[in-house]
Amino acid sequence: MNKPEENTRKSPRRSHTEARGNGGSPLLHRFAAMAEEHAKNPACLRGDSALTYQELDRASSRLAASIAELSGPKPAPVALFLDRTCEVLIGCMAAAKAGVPYVPINMAWPEGRIAHVLTRVGARVALTAPELPVPARLLAAKSVLPVDARAEAARPAGPAWAPSPKTTSDTPLYILFTSGSTGEPKGVVVTHGNVAQFATAPECPGFGPGRRVTSCCATAFDLSVAETWGSMLNGCTLACAPPGTFLDSRRCLDFMHHRRLDYAVLPTAVFNALAAQDAGMFGALEKLILCGELPNSALCRRVLDTAPPKAFYNTYGPTECTVFVTVERLDAIDETAVIPAGRPLPTASIHIVDGRGRQLGPGQWGEVVIGGQGVAAGYFDDPERTAAAFIPDPAAPADTAYRTGDRGMLAPDGRLTVSGRFDDQVKISGMRVELGEIRTLLNAAPGVRLGHVVHHAENGLIAYAVMDSPLPEADEDAAREGLRQFLGGHLPPALLPRHILFVPALPLNPNGKVDAAQLPPPPLHRAAAGEKASCVLEAFRAALRDDTFHAEDSFLARGGNSLVAAALIGTLHRQTGVWVPLEYFSNPKTAQLVEMFIASARPAAPAPSRQHSREQVRF
Structure with a gap:
C-alpha cells in the first residue's frame, strides 16, 4: 500500500x-x-x-x-x-x-x-x-x-x-x-x-x-x-x-x-x-x-x-x-x-x-x-x-x-x-508485541552499546543492556530509570520491559546469534533477617512475578497494568474478603495504600448477587 x-x-x-x-x-x-x-x-x-x-x-x-x-x-x-x-x-x-x-x-x-x-x-x-x-x-x-x-x-x-x-x-x-x-x-x-x-x-x-x-x-x-x-x-x-x-x-x-x-x-x-x-x-x-x-x-x-x-x-x-x-x-x-x-x-x-x-x-x-x-x-x-x-x-x-x-x-x-510461533512475536494481555521493535529502540538508547530483549512466561519482558562504558553498581538504578524513561517515550505500556539488567556482554551461540538460554534471570529478592512480607505484599509480588517489589514501590512503574490489577482484585478478595477499588492501583506506594484500605474496610464486602435469570436481564 x-x-x-x-x-x-x-x-x-x-x-x-x-x-x-x-x-x-x-x-x-x-x-x-x-x-x-x-x-x-x-x-x-x-x-x-x-x-x-x-x-x-x-x-x-x-x-x-x-x-x-x-x-x-x-x-x-x-x-x-x-x-x-x-x-x-x-x-x-x-x-x-x-x-x-x-x-x-x-x-x-x-x-x-x-x-x-x-x-x-x-x-x-x-x-x-x-x-x-x-x-x-x-x-x-x-x-x-x-x-x-x-x-x-x-x-x-x-x-x-x-x-x-x-x-x-x-x-x-x-x-x-x-x-x-x-x-x-x-x-x-x-x-x-x-x-x-x-x-x-x-x-x-x-x-x-x-x-x-x-x-x-x-x-x-x-x-x-x-x-x-x-x-x-x-x-x-x-x-x-x-x-x-x-x-x-x-x-x-x-x-x-x-x-x-x-x-x-x-x-x-x-x-x-x-x-x-x-x-x-x-x-x-x-x-x-x-x-x-x-x-x-x-x-x-x-x-x-x-x-x-x-x-x-x-x-x-x-x-x-x-x-x-x-x-x-x-x-x-x-x-x-x-x-x-x-x-x-x-x-x-x-x-x-x-x-x-x-x-x-x-x-x-x-x-x-x-x-x-x-x-x-x-x-x-x-x-x-x-x-x-x-x-x-x-x-x-x-x-x-x-x-x-x-x-x-x-x-x-x-x-x-x-x-x-515461528518467530519471536508474543502476545501480552492480548496485544501483539514484536520483540524486534523493543530491541531496535533499546539499541538506540543513549549509552547502550548492545541490547537484547526476551520474553519469559514468568518474568515478562526482560531487557539486557551492554553499556558503552562499565557501569558501577551504585549507578545502576539511575541508569535503569533513564532507560525506562527513554523507552517509555516511544513505546506503549504493554511493550515496556518489566526488568532491565546490565550485562558485560551478550552470550552468542555458534551461529553468532544471541544465546537467550545463557542470559541471566532477574535477581530474586532475599528477605532480610526478621523481614516478613504481608499477604498483601506477597500477592503483589506473585501477580507481578517480581520478588523485589516492596510496599513503597509504584505498581505501575514496576510493570503493573490494568489487567494485572484486575487479577489482584480477585486474589485480594479471596484472601481478605475485601474488594479493593481499581483506582488504588494507580497510586505510588501501592501495596502500602492497599493494605491500609483493607485494614480499614469491613471484614467482608459481598459481591453482587448473580441470581439473575436471562428473562430478568432482558426484561
Whole structure:
C-alpha cells in the first residue's frame, strides 16, 4: 500500500451487494438499510443519553461532508481521537461515508509514537471529543473537527449526503497500527469489503437486530471492530461502559444487568481477569465471544460449570485478516488439551504449509496461512513487508492469503489448533508485541552499546543492556530509570520491559546469534533477617512475578497494568474478603495504600448477587 486511496491488491472476489449490480460499498449499503429499518431505535447508549440510528445517520453524513471538504482532491487518512463513546460510531461512519480511512489513536501511547503515526499517514484532519483532551502540539497544522453526540442528536436534519460512487468494497476503511519487528509499527489497511463480510457472518459474530452489545475494547484494538461495526451493520445497540468497568467483576455485573446486555465481545485477557473474580457473572448473556489469545482452560471450565452464557465462543485471527477468522463453540472443556481455534468462517479458508509453502495434510503441524474475504489490503506505505506477508493463496493463486507466522494444525474435521510461533512475536494481555521493535529502540538508547530483549512466561519482558562504558553498581538504578524513561517515550505500556539488567556482554551461540538460554534471570529478592512480607505484599509480588517489589514501590512503574490489577482484585478478595477499588492501583506506594484500605474496610464486602435469570436481564 503506497497510498490509502489506492489498493495495490485488486481482489477478484465480489460481495453479495456488488453481485446484484448495485456497486459502491457493501458496508455503506448495509448501514443505509439498518438506518432506515431501525431509525428510531438506539444505536448507542452512554450514561443517560442515547443516539438513535436516524441521528447517527444524519450526524455522520454532516461530518462526512466536512471531512470531504477539508480533505480536498487528494484525501488523506483521518486521525480518530475517540474512544468507547457514541462519538466513535459517528466518527467511524463519517470517515466511511467520506471514502477516507480512519486511523484510531490510542491516547495511552507516548506522544512520540502518536506524532510518528500521524506523520506517517499524512493525516490532515483529526476527529476529537469534548471530554478527551488531546495535547495541542499533536493537532498542530491539522483541521480539528469536534464530535459531540449530544449536540448532534439535537440538531435538525441537514441536506442528504450521498457517498461517492468511487467508494467500493476495496476502499480502505481503517488503518490499524500494530507492533513491528523492524522497530517501526505496521499500519494494517482494512477495507469496506473486509469488514462488511466479517460483521455479517451468520454464527459468529452473528449479531441480531435489537440486541445490546458491549463496548469494552479500545478503538485502536481490532476487537473493537466487532463491537462497533458488528453493532451498526446489524441494527444492534452499543452500550458504552464507564472506564474500568470491565476490570472489576462487581462493576461489570452491575453494568451488564443495568444495560440488559445480550452480547459481550471480550479480549481473552479481560475475560480471564473477570472470570477469576466471579465465574458466574456471564450467565445472563446470550453470547460471549473471546478473542486475542489462547483462553485459560480452567477458567473456561469454571464458567461452564457455574453459570454459562447461552453461547460461548473462542475465536482466532490476526489483525491482517479482519478481527477473527475461526470460531470454536465452547460447550465442554478438556483441561488437559489445548482449546482449538475452531473452524473458519464461511468467507475464510485455512491452510497449513511447510517451510517451502507446500500445503500439509490433516494432523501435520506447519505455518497457518489464511485466505478469504477478510484478508486485508496490506501494510500502509510498506510494499516490502506487504509482499512478504501477503502471498498468493495456496488453493487459489489469483487470490491473496496472509502468512500468520503462527504454528498450527488442522484436524480431519477442519478444526484449527494453534500453538506457538515461528518467530519471536508474543502476545501480552492480548496485544501483539514484536520483540524486534523493543530491541531496535533499546539499541538506540543513549549509552547502550548492545541490547537484547526476551520474553519469559514468568518474568515478562526482560531487557539486557551492554553499556558503552562499565557501569558501577551504585549507578545502576539511575541508569535503569533513564532507560525506562527513554523507552517509555516511544513505546506503549504493554511493550515496556518489566526488568532491565546490565550485562558485560551478550552470550552468542555458534551461529553468532544471541544465546537467550545463557542470559541471566532477574535477581530474586532475599528477605532480610526478621523481614516478613504481608499477604498483601506477597500477592503483589506473585501477580507481578517480581520478588523485589516492596510496599513503597509504584505498581505501575514496576510493570503493573490494568489487567494485572484486575487479577489482584480477585486474589485480594479471596484472601481478605475485601474488594479493593481499581483506582488504588494507580497510586505510588501501592501495596502500602492497599493494605491500609483493607485494614480499614469491613471484614467482608459481598459481591453482587448473580441470581439473575436471562428473562430478568432482558426484561
